[in-house]
Amino acid sequence: MNYSQPLELSHVTAWLDEVLRGAMPEFWALLIEYVLIGVVLLTLYAVLALILIYAERKITAFFQSRLGPNRVGKWGIVQSVADMVKILIKEIIYVKKVDKVLFYVAPFFMIVASMLTFGAIPFGQGLQVVDFNIGVFYVLAVSSLGIIGVLLAGWSSNNKYSMVGAMRSGAQFVSYELSAGLALMTMVVLSGTMQLSEIVESQRYCWNLFNGHISAVIAFVIYLISGHAETNRGPFDLPEAESELIAGYHTEYSGLQFGFFYLAEYLNMFIIAAIATTVFLGGWMPIQVKGWDTFNQIMWYIPSYLWFFAKAAVLVFISLWVRWSFPRLRIDQLLNLEWKYLLPINLVNIFVMVLLVLSGLTLTGLFPNVFGN
Amino acid sequence: MSGNYFSGLFKGVKSLLVGMGETWKELWTKKVTAEYPENRKTTLFVSDRWRATLTMPHDENNEHACTSCKVCETNCPNGTIQVIQKVIETEEGKKKKVLDRYLYDLGMCTFCNLCVLTCPSDAIVFSKDFENATFTRDRLKEQLNKEGSKLREKKKEVKPEAEKSAPEAE
Numbered sequence: 055m056n057y058s059q060p061l062e063l064s065h066v067t068a069w070l071d072e073v074l075r076g077a078m079p080e081f082w083a084l085l086i087e088y089v090l091i092g093v094v095l096l097t098l099y100a101v102l103a104l105i106l107i108y109a110e111r112k113i114t115a116f117f118q119s120r121l122g123p124n125r126v127g128k129w130g131i132v133q134s135v136a137d138m139v140k141i142l143i144k145e146i147i148y149v150k151k152v153d154k155v156l157f158y159v160a161p162f163f164m165i166v167a168s169m170l171t172f173g174a175i176p177f178g179q180g181l182q183v184v185d186f187n188i189g190v191f192y193v194l195a196v197s198s199l200g201i202i203g204v205l206l207a208g209w210s211s212n213n214k215y216s217m218v219g220a221m222r223s224g225a226q227f228v229s230y231e232l233s234a235g236l237a238l239m240t241m242v243v244l245s246g247t248m249q250l251s252e253i254v255e256s257q258r259y260c261w262n263l264f265n266g267h268i269s270a271v272i273a274f275v276i277y278l279i280s281g282h283a284e285t286n287r288g289p290f291d292l293p294e295a296e297s298e299l300i301a302g303y304h305t306e307y308s309g310l311q312f313g314f315f316y317l318a319e320y321l322n323m324f325i326i327a328a329i330a331t332t333v334f335l336g337g338w339m340p341i342q343v344k345g346w347d348t349f350n351q352i353m354w355y356i357p358s359y360l361w362f363f364a365k366a367a368v369l370v371f372i373s374l375w376v377r378w379s380f381p382r383l384r385i386d387q388l389l390n391l392e393w394k395y396l397l398p399i400n401l402v403n404i405f406v407m408v409l410l411v412l413s414g415l416t417l418t419g420l421f422p423n424v425f426g427n
Numbered sequence: 428m429s430g431n432y433f434s435g436l437f438k439g440v441k442s443l444l445v446g447m448g449e450t451w452k453e454l455w456t457k458k459v460t461a462e463y464p465e466n467r468k469t470t471l472f473v474s475d476r477w478r479a480t481l482t483m484p485h486d487e488n489n490e491h492a493c494t495s496c497k498v499c500e501t502n503c504p505n506g507t508i509q510v511i512q513k514v515i516e517t518e519e520g521k522k523k524k525v526l527d528r529y530l531y532d533l534g535m536c537t538f539c540n541l542c543v544l545t546c547p548s549d550a551i552v553f554s555k556d557f558e559n560a561t562f563t564r565d566r567l568k569e570q571l572n573k574e575g576s577k578l579r580e581k582k583k584e585v586k587p588e589a590e591k592s593a594p595e596a597e
Contacts, residue, residue: 117450121460379450380443395436 057354064180091183095172099321100138106320108134109367110374117378141316146309149211156210161307161314163203168321170196175328176250178338178359189250190238193329194231197284200318201227204286204293207315208303219302222385223293226283229392230290233280236400240273240407241266241333244416254337259344260425261336265417269407274334276396276403281326282373283388285319289380292388327369331362335369338362344424478538478553481508481531483571490579491572493550495526499542507536525578533559534567 070090074083108123108131115122123130149157174193176182186192201224208220244266245253253262263270283290294302304315331337338358342350383391410416418425461471473479485491493510500508513527543551551571561567 115460116454116458119453119456119459121458121462124460124462375447375450375454379447 057351059179059354059357061355061357062179063357063359064178067180095169095183098177099169099172100317102324103317103320104134104138106324106370107137107316109370110320113371113374114378117375138313141313142310144309146311149306151212152306153210153212156206157306158311160203160207160210161311161318163206164200164318165203165314167196167199167203168318168325170199171325172321174250175325176254176332176337177328177362178357181338181359182251185249185251188248190242190248190253190333193250194235194238197322197325198227198231200322203315203318204303207307211303211306213306215299215301216303216305219293219295219299219305223286223303225385226286226290226292226388229389230280230283230396233276233392233396233400234284236397236404237273237277237280238329238333240269240400240404243404243407243411244270245333246411250332250337253333254339256427257336257339258342258427260417261334263334265425266407266410267417269403269410270334272399272403273407274330276400277330277334278326278369278372280392280396281330282376283392285322285326285373287319287323287373288377289382290388291382292385295382323370323373324366327366327373328362330369331365335365337365473555473557475555477555477557478540479555479557480533480553480559481536481542481551481571482554483529483551485573485576486579488579489573489576491526491550491576492548492579493526493529493572494548494578495524495529496547498545498547499551502541502545504539504541505535505537507532508542526572529571530568531571532568534564 071083071087074086077083078086111133112122112130123133126133126136171193173183174186174189174196176185204223204227205220208216208218208223211217241253241262242248244262245256247253247256256262257265263274266273286293292302293299294304296302299305304312307315338361340350340353340356340358340361342353411419414420418427463471483491483493495510495512497510497512500510509528509530509532510526511528511530512524514522515525517523538553540553543553559567
């Protein structure tokens with residue numbers, strides 16, 4: 055069944071590709087496309103960060119019964135643009151006793167790690183830069199690179215607060231990476247593939263979250279918890295616990311360098327939400343019901359990237375909700391939660407999922423006429 | 428041991444959900460932010476106990492209640508108030524000291540309220556007009572009695588006037 059999708063951005067990209075290939079040799083066409091993709095990704099990165107910062111400040115304010123930014127523009131809507139301009143023209147303070155090379159390289163590790171992850175996320179139908187056949191694995195591997203930036207920043211700052219912050223971050227990241235990875239592996243068992251595009255395609259009539267019912271819901275919750283912990287945001291914000299460590303690993307940074315850390319933190323939040331969307335909530339796939347062709351057509355009129363961003367936005371909201379509900383964990387509580395609860399549950403859960411899939415007790419296995427592809 | 432593990436787990440999850448329920452309710456409560464410059468004429472609330480600046484209430488006949496007894500000046504711990512008297516001749520030919528200028532330096536005032544408390548004729552009160560910022564220190568020095576104002580004649584009707592001003596001075 056082919057549905058009409060008038061607002062899809064893949065029309066534009068396909069047309070552009072055709073024009074470029076018609077006008078010049080393949081090498082130059084590809085080169086231009088690569089540059090364009092890079093520019094678009096970078097722009098998306100910056101714009102998303104601005105939107106996220108604005109949304110975070112606004113929602114945070116609402117949770118604290120405040121109004122939040124409300125001076126710059128209507129409802130303070132250009133507040134984060136003003137903040138960006140401020141941070142761009144701020145002086146970068148050169149600290150004397152830092153390890154020069156590492157100190158200046160560290161922010162780039164953060165940015166590059168989240169940029170690399172960005173490349174593999176399917177934002178919409180045909181809006182994925184690289185579709186690896188090991189997409190889940192790639193995303194996990196690359197997003198873990200960011201911790202190197204944190205550790206380098208803490209080490210090279212030559213400052214005990216930064217150092218403590220970075221070490222905490224290291225312990226936290228190594229612990230929770232396990233859970234996040236295993237939770238995603240559970241879903242890989244369910245989907246039978248690591249390729250993100252295929253994972254999305256396989257969720258056409260039934261999201262993985264429902265397809266794997268018990269097991270998938272547990273994996274979803276565990277992934278959200280550990281993803282939240284990986285982004286160093288409250289209640290897992292020990293690495294930058296401001297009441298103890300000033301700002302943790304980025305204490306010594308200023309201006310644009312601090313901006314990089316700030317940006318990466320928000321984008322990591324989005325990336326976690328994006329991966330969870332793709333793997334659990336059907337990614338960019340509109341809500342589809344088998345047989346209801348009119349309904350499906352209406353759903354397809356809403357372009358796929360909007361579906362993706364809407365689902366991701368819900369998860370980002372949940373992340374903010376959690377952040378403003380719970381107090382910060384102590385380091386021993388943090389490690390307890392991971393090693394005594396999440397990891398054992400996860401290991402049992404992946405086993406249960408294998409049993410579910412093998413015995414055909416998933417929703418697609420039980421009701422292939424309703425949910426099967 | 429294992430019983431503790433699972434009951435602890437479920438208790439923990441439950442308490443987290445209760446907490447999130449609380450914050451969810453908080454999300455929809457009325458916002459308490461006061462948008463100050465816009466609301467100054469509408470919803471701006473200043474506590475009755477707030478002491479912003481010393482004022483001397485004048486009635487419609489441009490009369491005040493200050494007898495220039497200088498109690499406030501004596502009581503002021505840091506010389507904020509300066510009462511300058513002048514001598515006039517009454518209709519009966521008597522010479523009488525009355526208030527000439529009542530000088531008040533906002534920049535030196537600690538808002539201790541001693542002047543208002545000790546004033547025997549309730550001639551001065553602290554107002555709630557808090558927008559007192561100026562560009563120079565000299566602008567903080569003001570004269571509280573208006574030009575051409577004079578002491579209110581003692582009558583029986585003064586009583587309710589005094590009662591009215593008393594709660595303000597509290």
